[in-house]
Amino acid sequence: MSLTNPHSSSSAPSSARVQGMKRSVQAAFDDPSDRGLGSGYQSKVRVVDRYKVIGFISSGTYGRVYKAVGRQGQPGEFAIKKFKPDKEGEQIQYTGISQSAVREMALCSELANLNVIRLVEIILEDKCIFMVFDYAEHDLLQIIHHHTQNPRCPIPATMVKSIMFQLLNGCQYLHANWVLHRDLKPANIMVTSAGQVKIGDLGLARLFHKPLHSLYGGDKVVPALHPAIDMWAVGCIFAELLSLRPIFKGEEAKMDSKKTVPFQRNQMQKIVDIMGMPTKERWPYLTSMHEYSSLGMLQTPMMHHHSHQHHHGSSKSSASTSHLEEWYYRTIGTHAGSSTSSPAHGNPNNNNNNLASLGAEGYKLLAGLLEYDPEKRLTAQQALQHPFFSTGDKVSNNCFEGLKTTYPQRRVSQDDNDIRTSSLPGTKRSGLPDDSLARPAKRVKEA
Amino acid sequence: MAASFWESTQRRYWMFSKEELAQMREKLCDEDPKLVQSYPFPTGNICTSTSINYLEIARLGKRLSVRQQVIATAQLYIKRFYCKVEIRRTNPYLVITTALYLACKMEESPQHIRLVATEARSSGQISSVLIRPGWGECEFFLISEMNSQLIIHQPYRTLATLQSDFYLTQDEINLSWSIINDHYVTDLPLLYPPHIVALTAILLSLVLRPNSMTGASAANNIAAAGAALAQAQVGRGGMGGSGTGVSSGQTTPGAPSTTDKDKQQEVRFGKVQRFAAFVAESQVDIEAMVDCTQEMISFYEVHEQYNDKATRDQINRFIKARGLDKA
Numbered sequence: 001m002s003l004t005n006p007h008s009s010s011s012a013p014s015s016a017r018v019q020g021m022k023r024s025v026q027a028a029f030d031d032p033s034d035r036g037l038g039s040g041y042q043s044k045v046r047v048v049d050r051y052k053v054i055g056f057i058s059s060g061t062y063g064r065v066y067k068a069v070g071r072q073g074q075p076g077e078f079a080i081k082k083f084k085p086d087k088e089g090e091q092i093q094y095t096g097i098s099q100s101a102v103r104e105m106a107l108c109s110e111l112a113n114l115n116v117i118r119l120v121e122i123i124l125e126d127k128c129i130f131m132v133f134d135y136a137e138h139d140l141l142q143i144i145h146h147h148t149q150n151p152r153c154p155i156p157a158t159m160v161k162s163i164m165f166q167l168l169n170g171c172q173y174l175h176a177n178w179v180l181h182r183d184l185k186p187a188n189i190m191v192t193s194a195g196q197v198k199i200g201d202l203g204l205a206r207l208f209h210k211p212l213h214s215l216y217g218g219d220k221v222v223p224a225l226h227p228a229i230d231m232w233a234v235g236c237i238f239a240e241l242l243s244l245r246p247i248f249k250g251e252e253a254k255m256d257s258k259k260t261v262p263f264q265r266n267q268m269q270k271i272v273d274i275m276g277m278p279t280k281e282r283w284p285y286l287t288s289m290h291e292y293s294s295l296g297m298l299q300t301p302m303m304h305h306h307s308h309q310h311h312h313g314s315s316k317s318s319a320s321t322s323h324l325e326e327w328y329y330r331t332i333g334t335h336a337g338s339s340t341s342s343p344a345h346g347n348p349n350n351n352n353n354n355l356a357s358l359g360a361e362g363y364k365l366l367a368g369l370l371e372y373d374p375e376k377r378l379t380a381q382q383a384l385q386h387p388f389f390s391t392g393d394k395v396s397n398n399c400f401e402g403l404k405t406t407y408p409q410r411r412v413s414q415d416d417n418d419i420r421t422s423s424l425p426g427t428k429r430s431g432l433p434d435d436s437l438a439r440p441a442k443r444v445k446e447a
Numbered sequence: 448m449a450a451s452f453w454e455s456t457q458r459r460y461w462m463f464s465k466e467e468l469a470q471m472r473e474k475l476c477d478e479d480p481k482l483v484q485s486y487p488f489p490t491g492n493i494c495t496s497t498s499i500n501y502l503e504i505a506r507l508g509k510r511l512s513v514r515q516q517v518i519a520t521a522q523l524y525i526k527r528f529y530c531k532v533e534i535r536r537t538n539p540y541l542v543i544t545t546a547l548y549l550a551c552k553m554e555e556s557p558q559h560i561r562l563v564a565t566e567a568r569s570s571g572q573i574s575s576v577l578i579r580p581g582w583g584e585c586e587f588f589l590i591s592e593m594n595s596q597l598i599i600h601q602p603y604r605t606l607a608t609l610q611s612d613f614y615l616t617q618d619e620i621n622l623s624w625s626i627i628n629d630h631y632v633t634d635l636p637l638l639y640p641p642h643i644v645a646l647t648a649i650l651l652s653l654v655l656r657p658n659s660m661t662g663a664s665a666a667n668n669i670a671a672a673g674a675a676l677a678q679a680q681v682g683r684g685g686m687g688g689s690g691t692g693v694s695s696g697q698t699t700p701g702a703p704s705t706t707d708k709d710k711q712q713e714v715r716f717g718k719v720q721r722f723a724a725f726v727a728e729s730q731v732d733i734e735a736m737v738d739c740t741q742e743m744i745s746f747y748e749v750h751e752q753y754n755d756k757a758t759r760d761q762i763n764r765f766i767k768a769r770g771l772d773k774a
Binding site: 041103107112206209 | 451454455456548549552553555557560582583584585586587588590591594595596597598604
């Protein structure tokens, strides 16, 4: 109809009906190789032919992850991430592949680094996307959790060092290739049984060198698209490896019904409590941050032993004083004691393998990563060259080297081994604010 | 990868020689020669199947007011896709719309599927019945044929980085930019790396300037561009000496010039010299630039005779006859 005669829209309804009938008859005679429409897209490879699923690992907003082995002689084990089609439950309807899935597919297809999880292949089949990755037995969340179990004992210093080096190496690779991860956290940092650290889950990752600034304006440079945001996250992971709990554990302020992005007051307070109030002196561009005015809502930091000291003129400077150093030495100090009392974890032959051995360089690295001003914050490249890694114990590329601890294997459940069923509760990954802003606010006329 | 074109999937899997490209197309044709013969496209230097897409996608892109980079990405998606799939087995309008929708997501300016559908429909490309199931399938089909290799390196970035090195005026930048836009109609993005295309566009913007076109023919333009490149080659042969020394053996205009026009020409001549020196000193593949220049110039020649309607009619014929427009 409108294809052959673009301008005769008035005749559309009736001709559509007639054509609809014609079509169903015609469909039966169609050349099966006519693709792209109507007769259906068929994947050339089928997931179940290539892989044998041996268990279900986890589910997230994007879909589910399964553990699998190859059926066609592929060596090793695999983690298959299955993106479910949007809006499941009702009638399966395409709304297109989510932007986060598109990003992850495209980015993972290009990336190749020892410290970034390797994509094996992508299979598009039955309205589902299957991303096949190398399997990793552990992740940092698991490992941290294991150390909090009785007896609670710190992660050995050599292991922290190795993890940090590999994590930074992966970050450096991503940033050198203009990729921002934007979701670095212990759960997304995989560790293989050989002690190799692999950055995973690039679902929120994106390239940050686009847009072209100088030409044909219109593209704003988004301040949130700066590799320094990943480096802050790496600092938080470092702190968590030391203390076994999130350093700034705030409560998330949810978006209200009007979809205005709220000020993360509680979260910010936790940061200020340890890091002190950000000031113009420490961070010159602070005042141009769009939430600058909200900082007034925060209370001046309350570190217990400091709280009653200053009342008068110097109160401003005390508010901005960082307590990170105290935090650091308290953390590695306390642990130093408990670590020697539980040799089950660290290397019993190496009495120095406690956190105290990380010493002053450990603090400097941490402070360099948890620096308010993104311009002053260490880059991944700078952090890799930090004396932290060149002094003290040698850095190993196997984070388990010399350790007797064995970590529990990733739990795999047998409840749901059928990778092909698509009965998952339908939720959609909530994008970052910069994504949601780009979407049209409301549906466009009739669909 | 994203930083380095040399390690990108674009360079490793999506650059072909002219022979390879011809072979791939021949293979598609051999799968069903009858089909291809029944719906012949007007012949010409332009690869017809993709030039129609260029026009359509530019139209749709304009309606959605998306950035040029998005359009360019979509155009390359389509080109790649039709290297692997015979166009007459598909509904090109659906492929175009889907490619643009996908490119929007990849280039970080997502558009709602309904908006794209509405625009596609109102521009007369796609009937409403097509929209629902066809989309998702087509998107899968596109991504699958491209092996999920969706990151595209474009010449615009090279242009942006080099424009100040060559002291390009806004006019020259604009002209280079449109030449880059136009190269997506040709096979060049499948043949040459983006920086070659960008450099070619810059060179053309320097030699094709309107005020230099006094009785300009394509031959003249080729000659001008060719001279610059030949000079670059000579410069490279001579130990890659300092840039300014290159001008010695070339036809220099009379030294003392008085009129404004002469002055202008001298400025431009200086720029071409500078450009040639740059190319001479760099590792750029000059052969590729020569070919790229010729392809672009002959494209502009052929383009004037190109019959959009004939192609469109042919596409509509096979879509209708083969029932490719059904949902």
